[in-house]
Amino acid sequence: MSEDAVRSTTVYQRTAKDVLLGMWGSIARFFRLMARNRLGFVGFLIILFYFVVSFLGPLVMPVDNNTKVDRIFERPSWRHPLGMDHQGRDVLSQVVNGGRDILTTALLTALISTAIGITLGALASVIGGGVDNLLVMLADIFMAVPQFPLLVVLAGFIQVSSMAFLALILAVLSWPGLFRAVRAQVLSLRERDYVEAAVLLDLGTPHIIFREILPNMMSYIAISFAFSMTGAIYSQTGLVLLGLVPFSSQNWGVMISIAWTRGAIFYRDAAVYILAPVFAIAIFQLAMVWMTRSLEEVFNPRLRARA
Amino acid sequence: MEGTIVQQLPWSKGQAEEALLSVRDMWIEYQAARGAVKAVRGVDFDIFPGESMALIGESGCGKTTLGLGIIRLLVKTAEIVRGQVIYRRDGSAVDVRSMDEEQLRQFRWQDCAMVFQSALSAFNPVLRIRDQMYETVKAHRSASRAEVTEIAYPLLRRVQLEPERVLRAYPHELSGGMRQRVLIAMALLLNPPMIILDEPTTALDILTQRTIIDLLRALQSDFRFAMMFISHDLSLAAELANHVATMYAGCIVEYGTVNQIFYEPHHPYTLGLIKAVPTVTGDFQDLSSIAGSPPDLIDLPLGCKFHVRCPFATRRCEEEEPELMHIGPEHAAACFYTDEVERQADRAWEEIRNPQGAFA
Amino acid sequence: MSLASSHDVPLIEVRGLGRAFGSRRRRVWAVDDVSFRVPRGEILCLVGESGCGKTTTGKLIAGLLRPSRGEVRFEGQDIWKIERKSFKRYRTAVQLIHQDPYASLNPMQTVYEIITAPLFRHNLVSSRAHAWERCLELFHIVGLTPPEDLLRKHPHELSGGQRQRVSVARALTVNPSFIVADEAVSMVDVSIRVSLLSMLGRLRDEFGVTFLFITHDLALAKYFAWDGRIAVMYVGDIIEISDTPRLVNDPQHPYTQALLSAVPEADPELTRNKRRIALRSQDIPSLQNLPPGCRFHPRCPRFVEGLCDVEPPALLETGDGREVACHLVVRQEAVA
């Protein structure tokens, strides 16, 4: 590798070309690293597929809303691969349109809980003393309280009007997990010799946080992000099935709930109406878990070098 | 009995048949991602009853692998490709490699005990020392708890520990030095004829190290067990060993009595090691290190593996790997230019004995 | 102390240095009352068994830990009382080389990033080309060849010896005047240890770097600081300081004598006939409940009832520039 190539990979003053080259290079490297773990890569591709279908699908296939009495619970056919629902509407279009809201809420929850987890985790480990003990105790208490029952009670008391509000509630309940991981990581990384060396070389706190500590925590954060998404989907769908989250968006949970109450399961051909959203959620959750395997390797320095 | 006849090593101190343990052509490899790591490449030596032998080498020379190979305790990815490990006790000889699981289990600790370097994590953290002693004896012969305590008490006192408190303690309640001494006492529970010690003093302080060295010497004279200790520390060999073998890149490159190895080294690596280790007593000695670094054990260079770092290397060393050659009574070295090495060794000791130059 | 004004001011001086750990109820003094001076260009070795507080002392001097009592003075000024600008000058002037080659370099960064971070941060280089040249220069000083491909590698692709050299090169980027080497060579193979030491020695000769060399290996201390001084620490205190030749050949404090006699030597005849000093007990006193008076008295072969176990001996001069903390050693009362 020529000297220029080496220089271009430095972090500091880089020309636009370098930046682009750098970005494309890192995206290609990210894919190569994700592909190292077969199972992880399959999970990653499925998740990618979900996001494409959920956010671009509705533009291509708008949800079929007109009732067609003569086609109730029609068998799956070439034109309607997943058959018709209890009002004769195309099930496939509902599945395609059913993902967007769930994934948005899950992403929002994960973002908020990751943000809370990291800030409180870093705060607790850096400041230590009283603040640390208080936060750790708070986290322990939150962890001790059974999450879903609390959610159910909360949803019973207050009207959950929007996705953002639901995401906020879910995040407020799920931050302790990441908080404890971040706190433990920062405490251990802070003691590392190379962080001490950075202090000695007076490289400044920003450098120490973003160039020395954070890169070594990325795998933790990525994996916790993934798990807080699956947790959010679990709770969110559960609340929808209980009818406690009444906002009337297109959503796999709503589909299952309606299919269940309309007795779709008793019509042999209509079973697909309830199975489609169930599998949609199940496969997403599974793909997420598989993907975390790859995430571990993406941030493992030993492998990053060889990619 | 057949199959346990081994070829006599000319430099061995006695007849191979009288040796307690004879290792012949031991070859061990690890399966790594990049290929097979040739950790031990054809090692031969004998250990005689009551003798103490030092296996000296730096990290990655295969000395620990050899030790583990003798009692077949290698990790799954390691494999003894070939070689014999003949163990002789009261008349009968057996190849450890041909033992079945049950024989091997009996052999371990009763015939040959092994004390590991990391004494800190050598004990089960959730069991008291008393129970771990008891189960060690129980695994080999029926004995009541009282009997085991009876055996353990004098042993623990012998290693300068308070039996009452140590037996009742959990491992995490003992300091590093204490744990090392408990491990040695445990090794003597079944009074095995042979004990292998891997880096017994590395993780310890000077004074604790001293107690362990004096302890090992005294215990060996009392219990008459053969001791094979593995270390990177030459001074440990100088203290305890009758015979010393220096290892490099999976082979024994020199074998000899402790005085031959230290005062008449015939292999460049042994000489290099001696000139690299400072002594505390006496005036300043100028030291010199060995250039370069150990070879990659997956794709090893041709010829003598040390030629890259060797000041005496010639073209012949690059093509041909020297075998261990008999160069004196109980002394062998694997090098074509042993006499040049010897000449330089004499000059080096001359320099140490009466140094002229001040600090260079 | 008025003494300082007559000599040129020592680069580093510690007075009555102490550092405690643990909560209020169970406070433990890892470093109790340490005082010594390190003039510019000299090598001082800090020797002692693990747990004696030598690493803590090193970190106190490097400014990584604040002292619980006493002072750390850099060029005559207490580093925790000077204003920001001079503290920044002190900050880069004193560097520390860590013991463990596998933990001292950030695994996520390439060697190039590790070395150039301080160069860019303190604008020690004008451009990336200049940074590249500086890297080659530093690699040459610390004996790392061939520099080109090493620069692109990650730490886990280097050997222990190479990592320690990268660690030293990183410290040299800010042109330090004082380096604390905390067991810097003890985890490296014996055969390449000497080359690391001679490299460090060259830094003193060519760049006038002053060293505090921390080690538990007396033989290494003797080799590296033959024309410097050795200070022996025991359970948080310094019990003897002397120039190396006399400390090695004529130790005053019973603990130093015990240490020197206990060290095994790579010379069979020498080490097997060495006069051994038997200690009265094996146990190292625990910091939680320290013995009264001199901390070594429970183990000291020259223990005198009523003297050693009553009042802790102060570290006093013995007239010829040596200092010893022992009631039994003939001493000249310290000046001031």
Next chain:
Amino acid sequence: MDAAVEREASVPRTLPLRRWLRAVLSSYYVRQLGKALFTVFFVTSLIFFLIRLMPTNPIEKYVNDLMVNEGRSREEALNEARNIFAIDLDAPTYVQYLDYVSKLAKGDLGMSLLSRGTPVADIIKTVLPWTVFSVGVSLLVSFIVGALLGTVIAYRRGGALDPIVSALSSLLSAIPGYLQAILLIVFLGVTIKINGKSLVPITQMRGAYTPGIQPGFTWAFVKDAFFHAGLPISVYILTTVGGWTLAMKSNTINTLGEDYVTVARARGLSDGRITTAYVGRNALLPLVSQLAISIGFAFGGSVLIETYFVYPGIGQRLNAAVTNRDYPVMQGIFLIITFMVIFSNLLADLLYSVLDPRIRVGGKGE
């Protein structure tokens, strides 16, 4: 802290055994008990203030409904609300709080809104045992099966079994329990039929036990109870066994790499002894601490799983209460579930300290 200082300080002189044991015992268990009690206090207060913070204060709403559609005076409505909610609205907040807590201590959780006059405590008494029974049995089974299975595939890492079991475990633990419940009902109950009969008689399995059978510890009743609880138990097991298997597998692999296992083999200990006392016991430790968290999770899952299987446990009752906005019952059930989880946390901690002496017996590390 200077690590060397910690490690090398020699063991303090032994105090008389009795005093030493008491000092250690008291400090650890008291701390754990304190933590549990504080959590309980925090949760009760959380619920108490929750009702007050709500935009539509449920009690206020209830009082207004009474006045509007039943023409009651504010005074009567307040009285009724007072004993239903176990809270007297007019008194100052702290008095209400003390009154609320004292009632709670006496086990009085207020009255159900829906079925007038029935105390919440009685409702809970009827439904709680079924959930404890079904969740308890499944936790026990899935923990034991998971631990054994995890050990087996850890020992046979290269074999065929390992990838299959690992993939299946991650599959089962990823898919939410209530979805698995639906899948069971759809496939076993409805879709797959063998000569006209579905594999699993879903409808007969509803309820906790067949009405005719006399409840009591007779074999017939127990068999019947298991028949009815079959579906919930199988879903709980399916969703949790995968997690235990994977956790035990990774713990066992780590423990197998420990020095004391190699030394145990060097000491000639039998494989059985090593697998149980050395590898098993040390690998099990982290699982025990995870047990507590999984209990909370299982109770959470029961809300939907019991609803789908029409199993009369506390989860299904909570769902009914929430749907009908029966606040006292909701509040009571949530408190009971939380107390049970906290109590089991305490049990798991104690069990952990019994298994791991390093926690119970202080030592050099402290």
